Amino acid sequence: MERNRSVQKSGRKPSGAAVQSAELTEALYRAFFEEWAERGFAAISLERVAARAGAGKAAIYRRFASHQEFAAAAVTTLGLTMAMPEDHGSLAADVLDFLTRLRAVLRHPMIRRILPDLHAEAARSAPMRELNTEVAKARREQAQVILDRAIARGELDRDVDRDLALDLLPARLYWRMVVLGTTPTRGQLATEAVAIVAAMKESAGRG
């Protein structure tokens, strides 16, 4: 087998030294994503990745058993430490805050290129699909907080359509920035937030 040469070397401790550098591993991941953004996932060359990281190709294969394994490991680091949103006092304010933070993320050109590629790849391969749903779940849980708060405040009915509401939050901004490629102003975000709130309320039969 001989899998997982990566991290620990658990079991016996080797007498001599020289441990794999975590900085180099990170640099490899970084280079991987830069290559991804520039060329597209399907066209990533590990030779270019290594060169971009200022490393030898062997440094990659010393850590990972195959191209796929490296890609999977890199993609998994996309755990995206999204900070939990503060309470801004009203649903509209919370939504606007969410949109503002999402806009900040989608502003990075690298992310704008990688995300749609990831979705396309998710439709092709099972592992990527799993990762995609994991990322989605993480984002969803964060959005749940906003809904729960609004319900606690009495701004939303308890029987609000959660699936719909959770999708409404990112959908239009994603469409606009990733699909159409334009970045909205703060004022446009505010208008969007108001419309989203109206749609959420309607979905609970409050209209």
Added chain:
Amino acid sequence: MERNRSVQKSGRKPSGAAVQSAELTEALYRAFFEEWAERGFAAISLERVAARAGAGKAAIYRRFASHQEFAAAAVTTLGLTMAMPEDHGSLAADVLDFLTRLRAVLRHPMIRRILPDLHAEAARSAPMRELNTEVAKARREQAQVILDRAIARGELDRDVDRDLALDLLPARLYWRMVVLGTTPTRGQLATEAVAIVAAMKESAGRG
């Protein structure tokens, strides 16, 4: 130069015969998209495309001067003959009809794979970006019809936020089907339509 060996051979008419077969050209396009869906745009191999079309690689280079030119020509055929939507009597009904037709399109696995890839590529290369905006414009014009009808009926204010409304129509369904990979039921589409209408009305300051 010697560009555009494709269609016409205009000018003198050759004495002997044998014209480039339009069926073969179409088969090449079809194979191109199948390869695209399976492998991703960046990894399309013209050799596989030709083989899949039951053709020789020469058949491609006899029609197009380069890989890029072939890709551009193929992509341009995505002119998507979207039928103009009928009037269903109310904004909500028109929106639901729009969603239903969009769902039908996004149901095709090939389209679900190609679209996000196209958006990723649009962020990378200018020609793809142009094509993408063209496709978007076509869809937008169609959605305009729905808005105009609603305004004529008095369902929407004349000062409705058109940009927002036009984005709201496809955004959530695209998010759900392409990004999350799930297909909504008819009932879910109806709920979504109601929510979208509410958001549109709010954006005109009616709420």
Added chain:
DNA sequence: TATGGATGGAACGGTATCGTATCGACGATA
């Protein structure tokens, strides 16, 4: 029936990437 152009197929040299192997240099442990 004769002709000319398109066709599928095969081969070409060139380039790029793969995954592996090997090298001397470096550095931390023992």
Added chain:
DNA sequence: TATCGTCGATACGATACCGTTCCATCCATA
């Protein structure tokens, strides 16, 4: 100080495409 694994670098054979070229075949016109 001696050892030993990681480091960057390089070379390797294998594979896959690229874009071009040639060929025998087929077919529609003339």
